[in-house]
Amino acid sequence: MQDGRLKILSATVLSVVAFLSVAGAVAVLAWWLLFTPRHRGIRNPRAVLFFLAILCATAVVVQVTAGGGVTYLFRMTVVVLLAAWYHGARKSGELLEVAVSLFGTRAGFDLGLLAEMAARSLDLLLADLGMMQIAWQMKGTPRRLETLTPALALLLHRQLQQSGEQASLLALRGYTGGGSLCPALAFPRRDLPAACSVLLAVAITLAVPL
């Protein structure tokens, strides 16, 4: 999928569809298998496994306390796969362009800029975590809570510092709100089957009450 607007719209709609029902999750899984590069499109498989491990633990608790843990796990796994696809398929600057094209150069620009900065922070955080793992391996540091906590605190401190520097930079460049941007978004014809299939997934969810 090439069109940034369709990408974000598909990810949002399909996430809701997958979460609402098992039938919807099956339809979204089929969509993920058909229209994404599947496991090859996942930029950070370790992060996905981490989220799946948390989901498994939550599903066990849900199953024991209220029931329905298995379906919860299935629906949420599909949502995570969808999120992993979007994270890998997103191009730098795309969120800003989509937000400006949808909401204009005032609110849209602010919203897009915020989204871009958040996405960039997430990328930096993942890169930092990867580097930390390498460094700990070299240092021979055991991964215990007492070593993880100060390391993660330092990482958080670094993120806050970077945010402060970014805010200063924006202020220095005269940013007070809004901005000019001409989004260069196109709708290629080859995105049509994937886009229509999103509607099909919504229809399946509404038609099959599971």
Added chain:
Amino acid sequence: MRVSLRDVEVRRGEWALSADGVFGEGRHLVTGPVGSGKSTLALLLAGIAVPERGVVIRERVGALLLSLPFPEHHSTGACVGEEIASWGVAEEPILAAAGLAGRSREALFRLSRGELKRLHLACVLARRWDLLLLDEPYTALDCPGREALSAQLSAPPAATTVIFTHARESLPRVDRLWEIREGRLVDLGPVREAIPLWSSPPAYLRIAREKGATPANISVQDVREALCRTDG
């Protein structure tokens, strides 16, 4: 103690790096512009990155140390003293070497990046190694810090030390020069023969070359001595 790269190639989309060569005992300097692949090469030599083609062979390398550009990535202690202890080295000499005497209980995030880098390098250089890979060791250091590091790295080690840097202000004495040119690692050879072949030398070395001086090595001290000899 040596690392050999045989017909190695790494690809990331359009970007590629190919390398062939042997990093034997002694000090090696690998230079190249930002984004040329120095960090990737360091990860390859450390066995962390895997090449798409070719092999990396490490011989008689027991203790391997890789220092990453950002010292925060290595930090696991809550305070300076804990961080030093996590490296398994004695506290007092490290505090003195890093210019942090009396600050053992200070929280790590209270240090500036330069101080954290000094602390990290002091811990790394206090350890024993067979293969030491220093990726951008001069990052975040001020001029005196850079000169002190160059002096420390100039001492001949009984091991293999590879320094990856794009820094030009101060460099240590080394045994062999390498350069990444257009996606390829080029072995320029032993330092004396390599200096005239170096395409991106530091300004002080370029000026010395233009004046006809032939320094024995690439440190500022060596170049100063060579210029004195040339000037008579």
